[in-house]
Amino acid sequence: MIDIKLIREQKEYVKKEMEKLFVSVPIDEIFELDEAKRKLLFDSENLRNIRKTLSKEIASEKNAETVSAKKEEVKRINELIKVQEDELGELEERLNSLMLNVPNIPDPEVPVGKDDSENIPIAYFNEKKKFEFEPKTHYDIGEKRDLIDFERGVKISGTRFYVLKKGFAKLQRALIGFMLDTHVNYHEYEEVYPPFMVNEECLTGTGQLPKFSENLYKDDDSGMWFVPTAEVPVTNMYRNEILPMNKLPIKHAAYTACFRKEQLSAGKDTKGIKRGHQFDKVELVKIVAPETAKEELSSLIADAQDILNRLDLPHRLIRICTGDLSFTASEKFDIEVYAPGINEWLEVSSCSNFGTFQARRANIKFKRDNNSKAEFVSTLNGSGLALPRVMIAVIENYQTKDGFIKVPGALKPYFGMEEFI
RNA sequence: GGAGAGAUGGCCGAGUAGGUCGAAGGCGUUCGCCUGCUAAGCGAAUGUAUGUCCUAAAAGAUGUACCGAGGGUUCGAAUCCCUCUCUCUCCGCCA
Numbered sequence: 156m157i158d159i160k161l162i163r164e165q166k167e168y169v170k171k172e173m174e175k176l177f178v179s180v181p182i183d184e185i186f187e188l189d190e191a192k193r194k195l196l197f198d199s200e201n202l203r204n205i206r207k208t209l210s211k212e213i214a215s216e217k218n219a220e221t222v223s224a225k226k227e228e229v230k231r232i233n234e235l236i237k238v239q240e241d242e243l244g245e246l247e248e249r250l251n252s253l254m255l256n257v258p259n260i261p262d263p264e265v266p267v268g269k270d271d272s273e274n275i276p277i278a279y280f281n282e283k284k285k286f287e288f289e290p291k292t293h294y295d296i297g298e299k300r301d302l303i304d305f306e307r308g309v310k311i312s313g314t315r316f317y318v319l320k321k322g323f324a325k326l327q328r329a330l331i332g333f334m335l336d337t338h339v340n341y342h343e344y345e346e347v348y349p350p351f352m353v354n355e356e357c358l359t360g361t362g363q364l365p366k367f368s369e370n371l372y373k374d375d376d377s378g379m380w381f382v383p384t385a386e387v388p389v390t391n392m393y394r395n396e397i398l399p400m401n402k403l404p405i406k407h408a409a410y411t412a413c414f415r416k417e418q419l420s421a422g423k424d425t426k427g428i429k430r431g432h433q434f435d436k437v438e439l440v441k442i443v444a445p446e447t448a449k450e451e452l453s454s455l456i457a458d459a460q461d462i463l464n465r466l467d468l469p470h471r472l473i474r475i476c477t478g479d480l481s482f483t484a485s486e487k488f489d490i491e492v493y494a495p496g497i498n499e500w501l502e503v504s505s506c507s508n509f510g511t512f513q514a515r516r517a518n519i520k521f522k523r524d525n526n527s528k529a530e531f532v533s534t535l536n537g538s539g540l541a542l543p544r545v546m547i548a549v550i551e552n553y554q555t556k557d558g559f560i561k562v563p564g565a566l567k568p569y570f571g572m573e574e575f576i
Numbered sequence: 577g578g579a580g581a582g583a584u585g586g587c588c589g590a591g592u593a594g595g596u597c598g599a600a601g602g603c604g605u606u607c608g609c610c611u612g613c614u615a616a617g618c619g620a621a622u623g624u625a626u627g628u629c630c631u632a633a634a635a636g637a638u639g640u641a642c643c644g645a646g647g648g649u650u651c652g653a654a655u656c657c658c659u660c661u662c663u664c665u666c667c668g669c670c671a
Contacts, residue, residue: 196627200640207640210652214595222651229651397586397624525586525605526622 156254156515162186172260175267175477180257188250195246199239206232255365259512261477262449262486268476274489275476280460281469283493284552292496293550294427296558297323302576303428315417315431322560322576326549327435327542329569331410334437334462338539342458344408344439349388351411352379357391360517362483362509372414381414385438386536391517393442397529398521404451405442408539410435428543429501435542441535444521445511448533449486452508456488459504459539465565468548469493471500485510488537492544496551501544506537 162169166186173180209229216222266275297303301320308317319327338344358364358380363371372381382388389409398405413436428434439458443451456472463470475487484507491500511531514520520529553561560576 193627196640200627203641204639206651211596213651226651233651520624526607529624 156512157257157260158511158515159185159189159254161260163189169260173258175261176258176480177269177478178258181253182257185250185253185257188246188253192243192246192250195239195243199236199243202232202236202239206236252365255359255516258482259480259485259510261480262508262510265480265486266474266476267478269478270476271479273476274479275474276471277474279469279471281464281467283469284495286495288556290495290551290554291558292427293494293547295496296550296554296560297428300558313432315425316433317428317431319428323546323550325570326560326566326576327546329566330542330545330549331435331437332569333465333566334539335408335410337462337465338408338437338439338458342406342408342461344406344458347389347392347407347409349382349385349392349409349411351382351388351414352377353382353388353391354379356394357387360391360394361387361513362516363387366482369418370416372416382411383415384413384536384538385409385411385436386440389438389440390442390513390519390534390536393519393532394517396519398442398519398532400444400521400523403442403444403521403532404447405440407440408437409440410437412436427497427547429497429547431543437539437542439537439539442519442532443535444523445531445533448508448510448535451533452486452488452506452535455535455537456490456504456506459490459506459537462540462545463490463492463503466545466549466563467565468545468552470503481505481507483507483509483512485512490540492548494544494547494551496554497547501547503540503544503548504538507535509534509536 157169162182162185166182170182173182206229209225209232213222213225213229216225266273268274294303294305298305300322302323304318304320311318335346339346352374355364355378358371363383371383373379374381388411389407392407393405413434415432417430417432439455441451441455460470460472470490470492473489473491475484475489480487487505487507489502490504490506492503493499494501510533513534514531519532519534521532522529549563549566550560553563555561555575562570562574562576
């Protein structure tokens with residue numbers, strides 16, 4: 156949520172920023188609702204003040220007639236208050252629901268562009284590998300060697316589910332361990348293992364709700380939601396908290412499964428394990444003082460990239476333009492890894508700075524010292540990394556001519572004596 | 577799932593014949609004094625949200641709300657009533 160005061164005091168500026176996002180946002184309507192709300196609030200507060208005074212007078216008044224006269228007066232005032240506050244409640248509800256759908260304001264450095272075609276690849280890392288043979292796709296290798304079972308995945312769950320077997324199941328497990336270990340041992344993140352199911356406030360707090368409910372799984376019985384990313388439970392660990400400055404920055408690395416409905420047109424991205432309803436991910440989450448957010452974003456990106464560097468995988472960094480920013484982000488970079496079999500750049504991480512946008516929704520604050528007032532923190536996160544696509548990259552980049560996978564050096568400790576999958 | 581107890585400010589903990597309670601007291605914290613330094617002692621300050629006035633802004637002044645959440649009774653509720661949530665203890669069940 157953006158600060159309503161921005162709309163109140165700099166309406167035209169906010170409108171211009173929203174234009175950069177190429178979305179239509181009812182800023183004028185919000186502005187007017189806010190005006191009306193404040194006026195009503197002022198009036199009803201004045202009435203309450205009068206009521207309070209009268210009530211106190213009743214308490215000390217001796218004369219019975221005066222007492223009952225004043226009681227009648229307060230009753231009349233209460234009726235007025237009731238009318239005003241009903242209206243106020245309605246206004247606030249409308250205002251709030253509109254505000255919850257206002258996206259974050261982009262950072263000034265984000266290039267203006269209408270959609271993903273205007274994202275900018277800003278750097279390439281690690282050479283693409285040269286093959287003396289035509290590299291196969293991960294799904295060809297997986298099916299041929301019985302390392303992925305797509306049919307049984309569909310049988311037990313449905314479309315876009317698969318079963319990893321043997322070496323591939325182990326590879327995923329090794330990658331999870333490797334990623335967590337790297338972030339904890341070399342990048343100073345604190346590992347957390349959060350619930351995979353959360354209450355509704357969490358999804359509102361990080362901004363998935365109310366706008367994106369159609370992409371989330373929910374258990375109607377308990378009212379709990381399956382996490383679409385570890386960002387949700389981990390950021391919300393600090394919901395409604397005021398953190399002391401010396402706790403910041405908080406850096407967490409968390410493994411979770413992620414669940415998304417991914418209501419794509421049938422046939423898109425259906426091959427392989429690139430996009431499923433359930434996937435594993437190691438997520439990096441930071442809670443920081445606002446003035447450090449931009450440098451923390453840089454180091455977060457570097458931490459995510461480090462995984463790919465240690466695996467020696469070719470990848471590139473993409474700067475996301477305004478039109479392709481996610482709802483909650485003020486600035487975002489994607490990391491894409493190259494997979495030679497399917498010949499695609501695959502998004503394995505999306506690193507975002509949310510500024511105070513999520514902190515406002517989730518009410519996460521900090522105090523610079525004991526006497527200073529609480530301010531909103533900035534939150535950031537990025538995948539570190541998404542498992543299926545790193546799997547694809549490892550499988551396809553490390554394949555041998557005869558369909559085996561050479562274990563990358565960084566993963567050796569997780570494979571013991573095995574050199575090939 | 578069954579039975580009982582409870583939910584007050586950063587923490588502990590008063591406060592039920594409803595009124596002057598945003599809330600005693602203690603601890604902690606901050607600032608000042610004192611002291612060779614530290615401790616002790618003394619003094620002061622110390623919640624959040626939101627509105628209005630003032631200001632270039634901050635500061636400041638002032639209003640309102642908040643004693644788990646929501647609703648009700650009343651002129652008036654932390655205090656009474658209802659619903660819900662959570663925590664603790666005991667029993668049952670279970671990986």
